[in-house]
Amino acid sequence: MASLHKTLFVLLLIGSSIECLKILVISPQMGKSHVNFMGRSSDILVMAGHNVTYLSVPVDPKIESTGTKLAHVVKIPESPVVSEIAMKFHDQANSLWVHNGGNPLAFLSKIKIFTDVNVASCKNVVDNDEFTRLMREEKFDIGITESFDLCAFGALKMYNVPVTVSILSGGIMSSHYRYYGLTYPVAQLPEALANSLEMNFFGRMKNILTHYVMGWFTGGPLAQQQELFDNKFGKDVINIVQEVRESAFHLSNEDPYFGIAHPLLHKIVEIGGFSVLPAKKLEAKWDAILNKNKINVLVSFGSNAKSVDMPADIKNAFLATFKKMSHVTFIWKYENPEDGTAKDLDNVVLSPWLDQTAILNDPRVSAFITHGGLNSVTESAIYGTKLLVIGLFADQFRNSLLAEKSKFGIVFLKEDASDASKLTRAVEKLIEEDSEISRGAKRISEMIKNRPQNQTDVYVKHIEFAAKFGKLPNLNMQGHDMPLYQYILLDVIAFVVAVLAIILGSIGFIIFKIYKKCAGKKEVLITKKNN
Incomplete structure (x- = not known):
């Protein structure tokens, strides 16, 4: 797989069909997985021979990395107001293990903080006249941003960038369907917090509640952000929703091979896994660790739900499971190994940081216990790694169901995570050889390897196409603004x-x-x- 990726990048570098473009990528530094995704997306374009400026918009002061290693990084000056509001998110992130993340009403408490931080961040961008002048002078060919914080679409218009491409580290949000003139089929398609893919009566009840709550959550900042642009430039001179709608393309990180079918336009292109870079060679330390036992299991719950913050009963259940399965090596992303956790377990390796892609790419890794973030699920599908998914927040619940539907994952409820016997049985089932899950993992990996097109190549070509031909109004949904x-x-x-x-x-x-x-x-x- 690594050689395939390397070959691809060489071909992209020497075979780009368009001259070097000046590309502006705007990335609010909020959510480490989002930041890393935007950084990798930028690096791919640099490797394809383009001049990429990565505009880092400071939001979370604890995120120090921009995610990019190759693009030219410029940063808007930090705002103390934004930093202060952003710190409130860390308190909520620390509570993900005890927070009822599957309850749509629990999102209501987050709407105000999410709105406040996004509006304050947007104000920091809109009010910086000197930075606006500098960006306009660059005369970029095309702009790219993530459709998570929509202020960036207005900023690209403010910087006189002629055409925009929208990308997203997840699948298209249900609340964004209306921006493209589509209607989300709430009676048929499970929302992010769904606990089943089958829409029975109670499933539909929860689905419609989730749909509207998520709409308030993601759309909460929009009216106030629009007001900032109106006050600065005049009413609707810069219309954020119109800029989103008129994006040449929306490139989604969802993979239809293990996703769920849903209505799309030609401008919405699903290229899940396009930003997964070639896996690096494992360090000697990890190579030796993987040689200790025949079966190796990676355990990681992402950057928000830290293992060190696990409630004692859940942590003890994990340790009891690891102790019972002494023939298995568990590589656990644990943020504070010095606290003495698992000190008496020889088959447990703790590390505050892991090269997840490199480890999952190694055939000696049998399985992955994860929170079900889309990037983790996608990487596992690419490398054919079996999953035990404990969804904690947002789309992780639906991702876990999709992995199970595609038969390369097992859904394990957080409510059962404190039960060591249930956890042990689930892990034992996960690591069984020649099981339905093993065959499913191998099948999904083979499907991705034999895909008719290469996702990274599709990504680059869509960016180049948009830069060459500009906005594509014929791809917009007719009658998108008709009254109800x-x-x-x-x-x-x-x-x-x-x-x-x-x-x-x-x-x-x-x-x-x-x-x-x-x-x-x-x-x-x-x-x-x-x-």
Whole structure:
């Protein structure tokens, strides 16, 4: 797989079909997985021969890396107001293990903080006139940003960037369907917090609640961000929603091979895994560790749900499982190995940081216990690694269900994670050889390797195509701004009902007149006869 990727990048570098582009990538530094995704996306374009400027918008002061190693990085000056609000997110991140992340109503408490930090960050960008001047002078050919914080779309317009491509580290958000003129089929498609892919009565009830809550969550900052641009440049001179809609393409990191079918436009292109870079060679230390036992399991819950923050009962259940399965080496991303955790377990290796891609790429790694972030699930699918998924937050619940549906993963509820016997049985099932899950993992990996097109190549070509031809209005959904009464055909229905009423009323009136006339004649005849 690594050689395949390397070959691809060489071909991209020497075979790009367009001259060197000046590309501006705007990345709010919020959410480490989002930042890393934007950084890798930038590096791919640099390796394809383009001049990429990576504009880092400071949000979370604890995120120090920009995620890019090759792009030219410029940073907007930090705002103390933004940093102060962002720190509140860390308190919530620390509570993911005890937070009921599958309850859509739990998101309501996060809307205000999410709105406040995004609006403050946007204000920091809009009010920096000197930075705006410098960006305009660069005369970029194309801009790229993630459709998570929509302020960046307005910023690209403010910097006079002629065309935009939207990308996202996850799949297209249900709340964003309306920006593209689509309607999310809430009765059919499970939302991010779904606990089943089958939409029974209660599933649909939860789905519609989740849909509207997530709409408030992601759309909460939009009105206030739009007001910032209106106050600066005039009403709707820069319209954020219009800029999102008129993006040449929306490139989604969802992979249809283990995703779920849903309505799309031609401008929405699913290229899941395109940003997965070639795996590095394992360091000698990890090579030796993987040689100790035949079975090796990676354990990592991402950057937000830290293992060190696990409640004691869950942590003890994991340790009990590891102790019982002494024939298995568990490589555990644990942020504070010095606290004495697992000190008596020879088959447990703790590390505050892991090269996840390199480890998953090694065939000696049998399985992966994860939170179910889309990047982790995608990497596992690419490398054919079996999953035990403990969803904690947002789309991780649906990702776990999709991995299970594709038969390369097992869903394990967080509520059961404190039960050592249940956890042990689940891990034992996970590492079984020649099981349905093993075959499923191998199958999904082979499907991805034999895909008709290469996702990274598709990504680069779409960026180059958009830069060459600009906005593509023919790819926009017709009638995207029609009022609701037209969309659900109320006017047509009202007209048809009115016409039918007139016709039926006319027929009824004619029948009534005929009846009266006939009845009148009959009455006259009877009268004459009686006389």
